[in-house]
Amino acid sequence: MPTRPYVLISCAxxxxxxxxxxxxxRLLLSGPADLARVDExxxxxxxxxxxxxxIRRxxxxxxxxxxxxxxxxxxxxRPEHPLRVTLTGTGxxxxxxxxxxxxxxxxxPLVYCARPSVAVATARLGTLADVIDAGAPASVRFMLADLAVKGCDRVLVEGGATLLREVLTGGLADELRLAVAPFFVGEEGAPRFALPGRYPAGPANPMTLAEVSRLDGVxxxxxxxxxxxxxxxFLRAAIELARQCPPSDTAFAVGAIVVSAAGDIMATGFSREQQPQDHAEEVALRKLDPAxxxxxxxxxxxxxxxxxxRASRPVTCVQHILAAGLPRVVFAWDEPPIFTEGGGADQLRAAGIxxxxxxxxxxxxxxxxxxxTGPAPRPRR
Ligand SMILES: NC(=O)c1ccc[n+]([C@@H]2O[C@H](COP(=O)([O-])OP(=O)(O)OC[C@H]3O[C@@H](n4cnc5c(N)ncnc54)[C@H](OP(=O)(O)O)[C@@H]3O)[C@@H](O)[C@H]2O)c1
Ligand SMILES: [Zn+2]
Known part of the structure; x- marks a missing residue:
C-alpha cells in the first residue's frame, strides 16, 4: 500500500x-494556453x-x-471532476x-482540519463537505496518506505559498509544474513562490528539468x-503515465517516455492511447520523426x-526500439513469464542495447x- 499518492505541484x-x-x-499570471495546460x-x-x-483569498x-x-x-x-480538498488549522x-x-x-469536498477546530468546522461546513480530523497539529503527510487510502493515486497541489512550502520541504512532491509569467510584480508584501525553508532539492540535489515549453509569453x-x-x-514519471491508460481486463497498463541525451522529453505513450491494441512504447515511438x-x-x-x-500485433516493441535506433532502455517491471514468452530484455541486450x-x-x-496480476483473467500483451 503506498504511503502517499504521486504528488504534482502547479504554480504560476x-x-x-x-x-x-x-x-x-486575484492576479492573473497565466494566458489562455497555460490555463488550458493546467486544466489538462x-x-x-x-x-x-x-x-x-x-480559498479565502x-x-x-x-x-x-x-x-x-x-x-x-x-x-x-473516473468521476467528472477531481476531488476538491483543503487543509485548515482554524476551520x-x-x-x-x-x-x-x-x-x-x-x-x-474534503476539509482536513487541525483537531482542535474539527467540531467548529463540522458545525459550519458539515452539510457541504466531509471534515476530517488531520491531527494536532494537522499534517500534510497525514492528509496525503489518507487521500491514498481513499483511492487518490495522483494529487495536484495548487498552492498557496504556505502549503507549497510544506509539501516541498517535506519531500512530498514528485513533480513541480512552474509557469513563469513575463512580468514583474515588484511589491514588497506580495506572496512569493518559495518561502524560506530547508528544501531537499537544494544545490547538492537539484530537480530534474524534464520539459520547457512556451505558451504565449509564459x-x-x-x-x-x-x-x-x-x-x-523519468521511470517514475513513465509509471505514472500508465494511470492514464483506458482500462482493460485483458492487457497491461504501461507508460513509456522517450528522453533525449540532453534531458528533454521527446515523446510519451501509454497503452491503448491511440488504438485499442497499442503498446506504450510503440505509441511514444510513433509520435517521433524516424529521422x-x-x-x-x-x-x-x-x-x-x-x-x-506479442499476441496483439506482428511487430514487437523490441523490434520498434531497434528500428528507431535507440541505444538505451530503462524499465521497472519484468513481465511475469506466464503471460507471454517475454524475453524482451535479453533480445534488446543481444542486439547491443x-x-x-x-x-x-x-x-x-x-x-x-x-x-x-491475480490468478484470472490472464492478460495478453
Ligand atoms: N499563482 C499561483 O499559482 C497561486 C496558486 C494558489 C494560491 N496563490 C496565492 O497564494 C496566496 C495564498 O497563500 P498562503 O501562503 O497565504 O496560503 P495557503 O498556502 O493557500 O493556505 C495556508 C493556510 O492553509 C492552512 N494550512 C496549511 N498547512 C497547514 C497545516 N499543516 N495544518 C493546518 N492548516 C494548514 C492554514 O489555514 P488556516 O489559516 O485556516 O488555519 C494556513 O493558514 C494567495 O495570494 C493566492 O492568490 C497563487
Ligand atoms: Zn510491446
Missing part, C-alpha cells in the same frame, strides 16, 4: 517570483488540494473547465465559497523531484519491459496493474 509566478500581488483581486493537468488527477488561505472553483476533458474522464471510469472557511458549491458531477517548466537521479525520476537525430542517443523509459513476443532494470520500482509499475 512572475519573473520576480511572486504568486500574487497585494491588490484585492487537473483532469489527469484524482484530487486537487489548496490551502485554506487560497481567490475563491477558486477547482473544477475541470473543458467539457471534453470531463467526458474523457467519464470514459475512463475558518466561508460556506458560501465556490469550493463548497456542488455543481453536477462534483463530489463533496514559460512552463516541468521538474521531476523525488529520490534518485534522472533515471529513477530525428536525437533518437541515436536517446533513452526509452518503460514501466514494463518492452515485449519480445544498454538495458537498465530498476527493480525497486517494479512494485509501483505492477501496482497500476493490480487488477490483472
Amino acid at each position: 509566478m512572475s519573473v520576480d517570483g511572486r504568486i500574487d500581488d497585494t491588490g484585492p483581486d 493537468l487537473r483532469a489527469s488527477c484524482d484530487a486537487i488540494v489548496v490551502g485554506a488561505s487560497t 481567490d475563491d477558486p472553483r477547482l473544477l475541470v473547465r473543458d467539457p471534453e476533458l470531463r467526458v474523457r474522464r467519464l470514459a475512463t471510469a 475558518d472557511l466561508d460556506p458560501a465559497a465556490r469550493f463548497f458549491a456542488a455543481p453536477a458531477g462534483a463530489r463533496r 514559460v512552463a517548466l516541468r521538474y521531476l523531484l523525488g529520490p534518485g537521479g534522472p533515471d529513477t525520476r 530525428d537525430p536525437r533518437l541515436a542517443t536517446a533513452t526509452l523509459y518503460s514501466s514494463l519491459v518492452p515485449c519480445g513476443a 544498454t538495458v537498465v532494470e530498476l527493480p525497486e520500482l517494479a512494485g509501483a509499475a505492477a501496482g497500476v496493474n493490480a487488477h490483472l
Whole structure:
C-alpha cells in the first residue's frame, strides 16, 4: 500500500517570483494556453488540494473547465471532476465559497482540519463537505496518506505559498509544474513562490528539468523531484503515465517516455492511447520523426519491459526500439513469464542495447496493474 499518492505541484509566478500581488483581486499570471495546460493537468488527477488561505483569498472553483476533458474522464471510469480538498488549522472557511458549491458531477469536498477546530468546522461546513480530523497539529503527510487510502493515486497541489512550502520541504512532491509569467510584480508584501525553508532539492540535489515549453509569453517548466537521479525520476514519471491508460481486463497498463541525451522529453505513450491494441512504447515511438537525430542517443523509459513476443500485433516493441535506433532502455517491471514468452530484455541486450532494470520500482509499475496480476483473467500483451 503506498504511503502517499504521486504528488504534482502547479504554480504560476512572475519573473520576480511572486504568486500574487497585494491588490484585492486575484492576479492573473497565466494566458489562455497555460490555463488550458493546467486544466489538462487537473483532469489527469484524482484530487486537487489548496490551502485554506487560497480559498479565502481567490475563491477558486477547482473544477475541470473543458467539457471534453470531463467526458474523457467519464470514459475512463473516473468521476467528472477531481476531488476538491483543503487543509485548515482554524476551520475558518466561508460556506458560501465556490469550493463548497456542488455543481453536477462534483463530489463533496474534503476539509482536513487541525483537531482542535474539527467540531467548529463540522458545525459550519458539515452539510457541504466531509471534515476530517488531520491531527494536532494537522499534517500534510497525514492528509496525503489518507487521500491514498481513499483511492487518490495522483494529487495536484495548487498552492498557496504556505502549503507549497510544506509539501516541498517535506519531500512530498514528485513533480513541480512552474509557469513563469513575463512580468514583474515588484511589491514588497506580495506572496512569493518559495518561502524560506530547508528544501531537499537544494544545490547538492537539484530537480530534474524534464520539459520547457512556451505558451504565449509564459514559460512552463516541468521538474521531476523525488529520490534518485534522472533515471529513477523519468521511470517514475513513465509509471505514472500508465494511470492514464483506458482500462482493460485483458492487457497491461504501461507508460513509456522517450528522453533525449540532453534531458528533454521527446515523446510519451501509454497503452491503448491511440488504438485499442497499442503498446506504450510503440505509441511514444510513433509520435517521433524516424529521422530525428536525437533518437541515436536517446533513452526509452518503460514501466514494463518492452515485449519480445506479442499476441496483439506482428511487430514487437523490441523490434520498434531497434528500428528507431535507440541505444538505451530503462524499465521497472519484468513481465511475469506466464503471460507471454517475454524475453524482451535479453533480445534488446543481444542486439547491443544498454538495458537498465530498476527493480525497486517494479512494485509501483505492477501496482497500476493490480487488477490483472491475480490468478484470472490472464492478460495478453
Ligand atoms: N499563482 C499561483 O499559482 C497561486 C496558486 C494558489 C494560491 N496563490 C496565492 O497564494 C496566496 C495564498 O497563500 P498562503 O501562503 O497565504 O496560503 P495557503 O498556502 O493557500 O493556505 C495556508 C493556510 O492553509 C492552512 N494550512 C496549511 N498547512 C497547514 C497545516 N499543516 N495544518 C493546518 N492548516 C494548514 C492554514 O489555514 P488556516 O489559516 O485556516 O488555519 C494556513 O493558514 C494567495 O495570494 C493566492 O492568490 C497563487
Ligand atoms: Zn510491446
